[in-house]
Amino acid sequence: QVTLKxxxxxxxxxxxxxxxxxxxxxxxLSTAKMGVSWIRQPPGKALEWLAHIFxxxxxxxxxxxxxxxxxxxxxSKSQVVLTLxxxxxxxxxxxxxxxxxxxxxxxxxxFAYWGQGTLVTVSS
Amino acid sequence: DIVMTxxxxxxxxxxxxxxxxxxxxxxxxxxxxxxxxxxxxxxxKPGQPPNLLxxxxxxxxxxVPDRFSGSGSGTDFTLTISSLQxxxxxxxxxxxxxxxxxxxxQGTKLEIK
Numbered sequence: 001q002v003t004l005k006x007x008x009x010x011x012x013x014x015x016x017x018x019x020x021x022x023x024x025x026x027x028x029l030s031t032a033k034m035g036v037s038w039i040r041q042p043p044g045k046a047l048e049w050l051a052h053i054f055x056x057x058x059x060x061x062x063x064x065x066x067x068x069x070x071x072x073x074x075x076s077k078s079q080v081v082l083t084l085x086x087x088x089x090x091x092x093x094x095x096x097x098x099x100x101x102x103x104x105x106x107x108x109x110x111f112a113y114w115g116q117g118t119l120v121t122v123s124s
Numbered sequence: 125d126i127v128m129t130x131x132x133x134x135x136x137x138x139x140x141x142x143x144x145x146x147x148x149x150x151x152x153x154x155x156x157x158x159x160x161x162x163x164x165x166x167x168x169k170p171g172q173p174p175n176l177l178x179x180x181x182x183x184x185x186x187x188v189p190d191r192f193s194g195s196g197s198g199t200d201f202t203l204t205i206s207s208l209q210x211x212x213x214x215x216x217x218x219x220x221x222x223x224x225x226x227x228x229x230q231g232t233k234l235e236i237k
Contacts, residue, residue, distance in 0.1 A: 037226070047166075047174065047217055049226040060224035063125055096173055100221075106155075108221040110164040112185065114173035 002026035004036070004097050004115035012087045012122050022080040022097030022115060029075045030055050035100035036080040037111065038071065040093040048093075052100060053080060089122045126151050126220050130229035136237040143205040145232045147218035152198045155222065162222035165194055165203045167214045168231075174217060178203065210236065 008020035022036060029036070037052035051061045051071040061069050070083045080097060095118055098111035127150040137143040153162045161181035166174035176185045178194035181201055191206045205212055213236060218229040 046231045047168075047219075047228040049219075049228065052224070052226075062225045098173075105158045106160060106162075108162060108224075108226075110176060110179040110219070110221055111166075111174070112176050112179075114175075117173055 002099065002113045004099060004113060006095060006097050006115045006118040008095070008118055008120065010119065010121065012091075012120060013124055014088055014122055016087050018082075018084040018087050018091070018120060020082045020084075020095055020097075020118065020120075022082070024078045024080070024097075024099070027099065027101070029073055029078060029080070031101075032056075033102040033109075035102075035109070036073070037098050037100055038080075038082045039096045039098060039111075040091075041096070041117075042090075042093040045093075050084075050095075051082060054100075087122045092120065092122045094119045125225055126153070126223060126227050128218055128220055128227050128229040130216075130218060130232050132232060133230065134233040134235065136235045137205075137208045138237045139210065140207050141237075143208050143212070143234055145203045145216050145218075145234070147196075147201045147203070147229050149199045149201075149220055149222075151222075153220045153222035154198050161197050161201070162220055163194075163196070163201050164219045164221065165192075166217045166219065167212075168217065169214045177216075205234075208234075208236070 035054040038050040068085045099113040102109040163181040165178040168174045182194045215231045
């Protein structure tokens with residue numbers, strides 16, 4: 001079955017760089033039109049899409065965070081990595097990865113599968 | 125960026141009654157070449173990731189009870205729960221995947237009256 005699992009530090013110091021890994025199973029990152037997104041949610045607040053990467057290495061980023069974000073993938077390891085530089089307490093959130101797969105007549109798709117999320121706290 | 129605005133922010137409905145949540149996008153999310161609305165609805169319960177309910181604005185995800193339905197096209201969309209059950213207490217989000225950056229609504233908190 002399809003699963004995604006986020007991993008990374010639970011506590012980050014202000015100004016540090018956050019590196020999160022999404023390890024997937026049950027599908028291949030090399031399948032045509034297969035994508036993985038990162039989405040975050042501050043405590044008690046709404047969901048915010050951060051970035052995605054597709055099997056053809058197409059990438060897109062949040063407008064407001066573009067300068068701080070980098071997304072990459074290692075297909076052989078079934079992993080998608082997100083880095084967010086210059087962390088600030090406002091970046092405290094649960095970070096989710098989710099699968100985006102457009103198998104038919106479409107170019108983007110919805111998120112049918114999500115990881116459980118990982119809570120990252122930014123504090124000194 | 126496409127702005128997604130949900131209404132109301134919170135809603136209290138009696139068990140067995142209808143619940144209606146609205147979502148408006150600042151630009152169309154209807155892709156003319158395939159006539160699909162790139163709009164999804166998710167349900168999120170405390171401590172859990174969002175759960176996909178509806179995609180392409182009106183297609184129910186497998187396993188989702190048929191009391192959940194989605195409607196609308198272009199810029200105006202609605203999620204309807206025909207007969208509210210206790211387990212439907214949650215926060216509901218709409219999301220557009222028409223263009224990046226993808227965007228979510230601010231969420232609607234649904235409670236029992």
